[in-house]
Ligand code: SF4
């Protein structure tokens with residue numbers, strides 16, 4: 121039966137599920153905590169896997185593949201689903217041909233996200249069924265199940281992950297891949313062309329499908345939802361990792377309705393379960409979606425009256441809030457300094473943010489490593505909203521405050537520019553904007569852990585391709601080539617001149633601030649910097665760049681930790697007294 | 706029975722690999738196991754924590770306050786930060802290395818003094834090792850994680866052989882020699 125068991129991340133297990141289910145195509149955009157699914161899937165030769173420039177493109181690609189007759193897949197983080205919402209809402213109408221699965225990874229607790237949204241709303245709004253596994257084993261099983269059901273019900277299935285499931289490892293039984301023939305494709309405009317005449321009957325199809333899925337959800341033999349009767353005192357309804365937390369906190373002192381399908385919900389099962397327990401508690405993080413449904417059925421239950429609507433849950437939290445059990449704990453008597461993440465030693469963005477701060481500019485930021493430039497001591501960022509918003513919002517900002525245009529810039533990374541910066545730039549040139557846009561080209565997608573993108577010259581499968589130059593796109597988008605400049609953040613003085621010149625003109629400009637991410641292997645780290653104690657005047661100018669290698673020594677003089685220093689030489693340029701020199705290792 | 710090992714450190718110190726090694730040792734030892742990691746910000750010098758839970762059947766993937774049997778710490782300040790997670794009678798195995806966080810680097814805060822001693826005074830069994838020096842001796846400062854696993858191998862639910870086998874399985878083949886040397890140095894420290 122079981123070939124072997126392996127310790128796997130939830131994300132790895134989904135990728136394994138894709139492999140075993142005979143999936144042929146994966147198209148995704150990286151986003152923590154969903155990124156590893158596509159990276160792991162790319163390792164299987166049988167699966168064609170790619171990074172798309174954004175989630176909308178990825179989802180449409182997957183849909184095209186499914187219509188063509190091959191099982192397909194698409195992964196994204198919760199905010200990525202906002203980008204893909206447009207095609208998402210149509211997929212329920214058209215249906216698929218071969219199976220299609222979408223994984224969306226929510227991030228309760230915001231470990232690495234700008235908000236805490238609950239993707240279950242999307243499943244309901246788009247009328248698509250949604251499964252939620254509780255650990256890696258289920259992640260694999262549900263992926264395979266979702267493909268079969270997807271074909272049976274002619275709809276994409278969404279698998280909802282959360283950070284704790286995506287990034288936890290548990291034991292997973294492995295099986296072989298089941299190769300599937302590509303299904304025949306037949307022209308069928310009534311099914312795939314969503315113009316009003318064809319779309320109208322499809323809404324009904326969607327609703328009827330949900331009705332049959334409701335019937336499926338009631339079946340406890342389908343491997344999706346199940347009831348575990350233990351003590352009748354407390355009944356807990358939970359899905360995903362919250363089921364594990366509840367089990368840990370209550371054990372046999374409670375009965376459980378474990379929901380593998382979070383949309384549509386099994387009403388009969390809920391009635392039956394509720395009737396057998398004295399007290400019903402809904403344990404769900406983020407929004408009260410199950411709770412609202414249960415209450416609408418006229419069933420009394422506890423939920424958000426006891427448990428928070430924000431943040432991540434844990435079994436200790438349930439123990440405390442639901443069972444009144446506090447654990448004894450030790451603590452330090454003094455406050456400890458925090459340890460926020462910082463830009464790496466030698467990070468190319470450091471020189472840029474130092475310059476922006478020095479120039480006292482207003483900076484419309486975006487999503488990426490450079491978001492860390494908002495933290496002290498660089499503190500050089502005014503806004504961070506969502507992917508691509510820096511370029512679109514600087515346009516609005518400078519339209520309202522034209523006088524401020526000369527001291528406002530937008531910063532955006534190369535990958536984010538490809539994702540959703542291009543359209544913003546087109547908007548600026550088309551609508552006679554005058555904004556200055558800085559594209560921070562570090563030759564990789566840094567934030568999510570080094571993924572390739574259209575600018576880097578490599579695919580997800582690491583095949584070389586012709587990299588796209590952002591400067592060429594800027595030109596094609598209508599920026600005057602005279603005002604497209606390339607600058608090096610490693611040379612702040614020259615960079616400052618270029619930015620100042622571009623800010624002074626009344627036309628759109630783009631400055632490509634180019635230097636590879638310090639973590640890339642191709643970046644030489646064969647030297648380090650040293651402070652000459654005789655020359656150092658303790659002016660602390662080198663501290664202004666926020667390099668984690670430089671700190672104040674016992675004598676009040678800065679010292680450089682040469683085990684971390686990459687020898688980028690930025691601090692050397694800060695010192696007016698020539699007290700810092702770069703030395704070969 | 707569920708046992709809890711918490712691995713704490715600073716982004717870039719290799720705690721993800723360490724949690725994989727301990728998780729695989731738990732499989733070798735025949736337990737059910739869950740490992741929970743932090744991704745995303747983990748490479749950029751932030752505080753990083755991973756949980757390894759093992760036993761007959763593990764439900765929750767996380768470790769709550771007052772629950773850790775062992776805290777394996779890669780940095781002194783992090784040992785202090787995660788002290789509330791230690792259970793009564795639990796043990797901290799810590800690297801003596803100090804890495805200044807940004808508020809200390811910029812002079813807004815200072816690195817607390819005598820942290821190990823203060824923890825010991827609370828009645829905690831804290832074992833200190835200069836893992837950075839031992840890792841350097843083994844051939845790479847990056848092997849701090851394996852040095853500490855070697856230290857832990859002296860007294861935990863896993864045998865030295867189980868942890869060694871897991872280490873061999875998890876580190877890249879070309880670095881195996883350095884890592885096995887690091888393990889031994891930690892074990893004998
Ligand atoms: S990963 Fe690269 S771009 Fe990101 S902070 Fe580190 S050096 Fe900078």
Ligand code: SF4
Nearest residue numbers: 466667685688689691
């Ligand atoms: S100490 Fe200076 S040269 Fe070394 S990494 Fe930091 S900024 Fe670059």
